[in-house]
Amino acid sequence: GTGFLQALKDSEFLNAIKHRSAIPGGTCEFDLPEYSHWLRQPFSRRQNDLKLWIDDIRPLCDAVSEALWLIRESAQPVDKMAINGMYQHNMQKDVNCRLLRVNLADQSALFPEISGSQHRFTVRFLEWSTTDSRAVQTGHDVPFQLSIC
Template sequence: MQSDPLLPETTIFEHPLTEKCRTWLRLSHLFEQLEFHQPHHEEWHARAAMSALLDVANVLARADIKSELLKELDRYRQSLSKMADSPGVDNDRLKHILQNLLRSCEGIREVSGQLGQALRGNDFLNSIVQRSSIPGGSFDFDLPQFHYWLNMPQAERLMQLDDWRHEVSPVQDAVELLLGLIRTSAVPSTEQAANGFFQKSLSTSVNVQMVRVGIPSNSGLFAEISGGKHRFSIRFMECTDWQHPTQIDRAVPFTLSTCVI
C-alpha cells in the first residue's frame, strides 16, 4: 500500500512495560543490525555484523531466556487457541499463527543447553569480545586473526557467519513472532497530551506488554516514555541544541497503542 504524499510520515516510539518485552526488543534490534550488515562486502559492514552477533550472544547469556521464550510461546498458543470459536475470527490466519508458534517452540527446544552457548565458547569470537571493550581494541595489530577473517572472500565469510548464527536463528524467529503478535494486538487510538504530558493508569487484570506512540516525523518532537505494569507516562520533548531537551508546553496530538496479549 502506498502512503499518501500529503500526509506526514509517522515516527513510532516503543516502550516495553515488562522485562521480557524489553529483552525481546533488544534482541530484535540486534538481529536487524545483523540482517542489514551481513550481505554487504565491505569490511565495516562485516565488523558491524560481527558486533551484532556477539551482542546477541551476550544478551542470551541470561540463563532464563530460553525458559522465558518457551513459556511465552506456550502462553500465546493457549490464549489464541481459545479464540477459535469466537465470532469474526479469521480461522485460517489463526491456524497459521498457531502453527508458527508451535514451530518456534520446537526450534527453541531443539537448541541443546543454554542459548548462544556455542558462540560464547568459541575462542576466536571470545578474543574479539575481550578486545572490543578497549577503544580501538579490534584494530589489526590487536586481532590479526580477525583481520584475516575480515579480508576473506565474501562467500567464505558469509558461510562462516551463517554457521555461527545458525544456533541463534530459532531465537530470532521466536522473538519476531512474539513482537509481531504484541504490536498487532492493539488498534491505535488518537490521544492528546496537554502541555506535552500524558499519563494513563493500567488495569491490574490485563498484561500490558508494550506502549507504542506515534507522532509526525516532521513535528520536531520526540516521546520520552516511562512506566511499569500499573501506569505509564509520556513526555513530548524538543531539543534545539542537542544538549538540553525540554518538555513542550502545548497540546500534542498523537496515536497510542497499548499492547495487551
C-alpha cells in the same frame, strides 16, 4: 535443544571479541590481533563469516519477531493528547501490559520519552535541535496514538 548456538558459544574468536569489547579500548589491534587481522580481510570474506554467524541465530530472531508481532497486534491504537507535551497514564490492576506503542505523525519533529513502572507511565514529547544541546519537552499539545499491548 542443548546444542542450539553451540558453534557460536564455542568460537574462541567471537568469545575473545565479546570479553574484550566491554573494556575501554579492548578491541585495539594489540589486544585483539586476530580481530584486527579479520577486519583487514576482503569484504566478501567478512560478509560470508557474518552470514554464517547470523544464519545460526536466524531461527531465534524469527521467533522473537513473530512474538513481538503478536504482542503489537494484541491492542488497537487509541487517540490521545499530550497536554503541553506530557501524557500520564495510571494502569488498571487487571491489565497485563508487556509493551507500549506510541505513534506520531510521520512529519513530526518530536520524539517520545517513556518512563514508568507497573502502576503508571509518563510519555513526554521532546524537541531535538542539535547535538550540542539536550532535547527539551515541547510546550504544545501533541496528538498521538497509544497502544497498551
